Amino acid sequence: MSVELGLAVVATADLCLRWGEKLIDLYRTVKGAHHEVEDILLRLESIWKKTSVQLRFMRGLSAKLEVDHARIQQQLLDKLAGTLTAATVKLESVIKTGPGGHGTGVKAVKYAFLKDSIRRTVDELRDWQSEYDPTWFLVVLIHDKLTLDAVPEQPQTSQEAGSNPVRVMSRLHGIVHGTTDNSIHINLDSKDFDISNAAALNYSTIKLLSRGSGSSTKTFLIDTLSCSNYVDASKAKRDAEDLARRLKVIDPETFGLLRCQGLVKSRVPGTRELSAIHFVFRMPSPSPTTLREELLRPAPPPSLSRILHLAQCLAKSVSFIHVCDFVHKNIRPETIITFPPDDTSPSSSSSHSSSSSSSSYGPAYLLGFDGFRDVNYQTLKAGDAAPERNLYRHPSRQGVSVQAAHAMPHDIYALGVCLLEIGLWTSFAAGPALGRWVSESWGQKVKEYLVALARERLPGRMGDRYTTVVLHCLTCLDADNTIFDGETMRDEDGVVVGVRFIEKVQLALGEISL
Template sequence: MPAELVLAVVAAADLCLKYGKALTVVYRDIKGAEEGVRSKLLLVEAIWSKTATQVDFLKRVAGVLEEEHCRIHLEILQVLQGKLNISISKIESVVKGGSSGSEVKRWKYARLREAIDDSISELQQWQSIFDPTWYLILRMGNRFIDDELSKQSDELAVETLSLQTSSTSSSGNSALASAQDLRHTLKGDGGSAMHISLPENGLEWETAREVEYSTTILVKRQGSDKVFAVDTISCRAEYDILRVRTDAEGLAKKLKRDDIGIFGLLSCKGVVKRKDADTRRLASLSLVFQLPSAFHNTAVTPVSLRTHLLQERSFSVSRVLDVAKQLARAVSFVHTVDFVHKNIRPETILVFPDHDSGSPSELGSAFLLGFDSFRNINFHTLKMGDEAWERNLYRHPSRQGLQAQEAYIMQHDVYSLGVCLLEIGLWDSFVQYGSSLDDETKREKVPVPGRRLSDGLESVLCEDGDIAGKMKVKDELVSLARSRLPLCMGSRYAAVVVTCLTCLDEDTEEFRGEDMQDEDGILVGVRFIEKVLVRLGEIVI
């Protein structure tokens, strides 16, 4: 890797740390702020504490990163420099000219709150792109990563004690502790002590509730009103049960994280192993997920993305873009922890209303679930499929039908994400459920193609061997993305969708080629961040 690139990353990191410190100093110098403003200032400090810790670590390890990984970090740091400069200018324009140092006149508090809110929003948006890029570092096999994590953690602990810093500094400590935990789990040397096995009788299975148009069910904890989301993997006879169990336990450990929500995923409580009553053979494995803290009781039910898509859109385009970003972050993290999802579609995505959205019509926050087909990326794939056209629609042509043509790789998830992003961008469900049938049949939820899809699509998607026909369906989706999507979401969003849908095309270099087959599996993740996450983050509506 060119030495100039490493030096550029280090210099950019130093500038970000300098500007971030300047921003927090300006905030701390504000005198006589009201309680509401003080709490916002503390939030800015907490956000920056985490960011500064991560940027400092990046500076330490920049020299051992892959060239593309280093380059994308440089681009993202340069964006942060601009955001910090703007935030400093805004806050200084409000506090300057006060009669008592940085004391703010009462009539300026509205502007002050607005400036702080802007800083919080800008930092959080930037962090949502930086986090996936930074966490990719933890995939590297280089021992230097472990040494620097340990070294920086020790230094930060000593600094916190010696300076008796405020509680906001704990954000930096927790960021490193979280990174070390994930690093150990990824390496397979830190998860043995983690408790993820749950008793079958710990949940009231008889009270399980289905979420309409979803693969996930909601189950109450025994003797409590607390509710969990559950995805169940059937242990079919043709499966390698030991491998399935190993995968389920491995995924549970990697998703058992308090901060997982920032990636559009729910924290995994553990795994329930259920045996057949007659044979005592393992019949199923259920992954149990904790709902967001505001939705633990039985009174609130999340809604599947499919349910939303079947209704007329009643919220802003910016909310649709937010969901697209959440789904992209979820896919990125699943890949970062060495798994492929294999089942990304609106039925595997749950949406929770945001309490602070200000309107009941707002879409809310989306979380990727449907972990009933996932696989560790390092393990063999069975190439098994099914004949359900409504599931094959979201699979790449090489993965459709009863017998898939190719082994499953990360790019197949990228394709599935592209179909979902196309669908939510058009806000027109590709799958309808018996809307023209009588009530009795409608309750059976018989799927029929939506109006955007061509006639005869069902049979093409289900036939084995007809790869040409399947490619025509993919071409039809690409055509929709190029011709119709720009009218709904703009040309930049449409370009991201086309990138996802064509990621495995022979004439594209973005996700194909030998350079994507690096030892640590980082380059596909870097390319996904560059071509999908960053480009979605640049869209302003």
């Protein structure tokens, strides 16, 4: 990469650190004096602590960045610098200053403005960090672990331990690159987690399992991997254990993926032969719903902001599945789980900008790991004739005998179909539409129909920018796609695919305002 671009990343990171520390110092002026904003300030400090660690780390890594990585870093750091500068200037206007220019308190008439300013800053920093995390983790994961070890860990509370980016990345890096031992406990006793008692979730193979009783009851999501999908059951076991370890060390809010409690293994009666492996996931809140069930409800469609929020959640989930070196192979509304908003969020009652915010709407997570695989290994080119699955598969992956092995771009195509579906807020895999497509043809004609549907109907519903993102996904494997570059997307280098996806899909969705 060019030296100038690397130096620009360093300079902008330094600028962000200076403005961020100044902003936190100003907020500390009123901390303790106004108990109503105490919780919001604690949230702000927590966000900034994580951000500052990431900035210092990226600052030291800037000389090693590839051009595309550095360009995205510069774009996001410029955005952060603007947010921090504007927030600091606003706060200075309501802070009383004493000798030497130090803050001494808040002007009484400006207190309401202060509360609104802090909440807005928290929302903007949270949204920015949601955009930044995938680029940071992707860049760090591909570099030597020595760079991780060189960053000193700061003291932290037990609540912060799971979200410390360097600690999480260090553990994840070791798991992905095989430099850590298998000390992360993932095997659960089937007596403690009796899968036979699990209840089905509507429109999904995912199930709910409750343990305990009364106020101590805990409910988990169960996602089952059938070993019949693998020629070698030992390979299924190894893949499942690798994925479970990675999903056990992550922070769900950061990765857009649920934290895995562990695995329960079922065996063929009377033998030691594995028949199925069950992922046990912790639930962030009660009342999970499949996206398919939401799409089929006769209720009025949700707001455009919530639809955009869902799209951003899904893009984040797909990005981090790939960061973890796996391909999903089963992205569709039946494997997407949504939750209601968390009313206990520090800023759940705050006013928000026109863009969607994670505290305004409940999260969505990607499950359905019944066909996933490690990106570095190939499985049989086996498919099926199920229309509800083939609808979300690229033409080269449809039918019983598929043409191509599943790769990251195929996940991106499936995401595009889902983004089109939620953008129009209609269920493709139900009713006469699916039957018509099945009876007429599959493969390339279905893809062409979906592309035409996006071009004709999506702009009026979700706008041109959202439509462009969907079209990028649906055409990402086309040889004549000059935006995504179909030939490059066929490259086995997951880093190239990951960078293009972050830039053309994830960041593009984050920049949409409604």
